[in-house]
Amino acid sequence: MAQAKRRIRRTAEEARQAILAAAVEQLRASGPASIRLAEIARDVGVSHPAILHHFGSREELLKAVVQEALERLHGELFEVLSHAEASEASSVEILDAMAETLETAGHARIIAWLSLSGVADAMDRGRMRQVAEVVHARRLEALPHGIKAPHFEDTLFTCVLATHAIMGEALLGRALRQSSGLGDDPAASTRFRRWLARLLVEKLEPGE
Amino acid sequence: MAQAKRRIRRTAEEARQAILAAAVEQLRASGPASIRLAEIARDVGVSHPAILHHFGSREELLKAVVQEALERLHGELFEVLSHAEASEASSVEILDAMAETLETAGHARIIAWLSLSGVADAMDRGRMRQVAEVVHARRLEALPHGIKAPHFEDTLFTCVLATHAIMGEALLGRALRQSSGLGDDPAASTRFRRWLARLLVEKLEPGE
């Protein structure tokens, strides 16, 4: 009858990782407000007090999840940019790769959740400015002679616009395509990205 | 002692409106998942069963709130566009007005909440295409001679980009300004809008 249930005993670190993974997925899917200990426990295959044992409280689990998610994001973006730099990729390809990362890994959704619920304020440390400075340096380098150098803020705003576009496409892409009469055509998304990349590149590197 | 509490008795319609208003505000502030009957009841100044009396269940209240919020949004956008058309406003001014509406009234946040939580799918009926068609007609009209007519999709994508930018600015504006080293400068937001408007207008009406 009631067979004694065989316990799987992980190391503390393995357990934390398994729990964090399930929690991040939950965060991506339904936001921080709907993170339930029982549900995550079920996904991992443990009982919910186990989670409390490793994280102390739901609140602290949430903190850890947010940190984990942001670290994954920064890590992946760093990797994408490193690859791009190493392979001398074109601006179009870089933009494409970043969009791909944000969209398919669900990072865009997570950022939106955190931003809306005000959970992750000021965890960023000026990354946008760093990126913009790199782009601006490239831009000045490739500047044809006799053309007035653009202001830094122009480059910065261009980067901000690119960010908004990528995020917006990840969040509202499907809905807007529906609303545009494009149906569910997934190719429309890549067409938009290509179009956007051309627009931005023409703005930043008018010579090419 | 316990003074009999004087009840305020509203008409059913007034009560519904008061409840909806409080609920929409809650939706804007913290999203659909955190809509609590007791809290809304407190805001309105009634007991929570009163809400259930008027709406039947939390679920139906939520439906009504979503519908109300989207109707407000469509109404306000329609008004803005009507004004713009009547006053022959410039494209820059139109964009500015729409951004203002989306941002200050909190519509952008609401849309983002609904989109993330998958509550409001397909409530739109092709409005994006309508807008894009109007813009495209204007664009062809103002076209200088001897220039090849742009594809409709180019105009459509431009409108989509504008939408993403406005939404993104409303959602992530503060965070990105922080990350850009611009601090809390609220003027930076208007500078960005101006910059964006110029970019889009130059794309759509290169002659001016």
Add this chain to the structure above:
DNA sequence: AGCGCTATCTACAGAAGTGTCAATAGGGAG
């Protein structure tokens, strides 16, 4: 004034979620 409709209230039931506790058992160390 008296009556009836119904918006509103208080009190309570039930579900679900977080957190506590003592007991259990897996696995490494000696």
Add this chain to the structure above:
DNA sequence: CTCCCTATTGACACTTCTGTAGATAGCGCT
């Protein structure tokens, strides 16, 4: 093999939230 540490569990306490039920009290109508 035995012991000890601690990851894990089932049971339970407590809170919060939705929904129900019966009583009550405004307000229009006659």
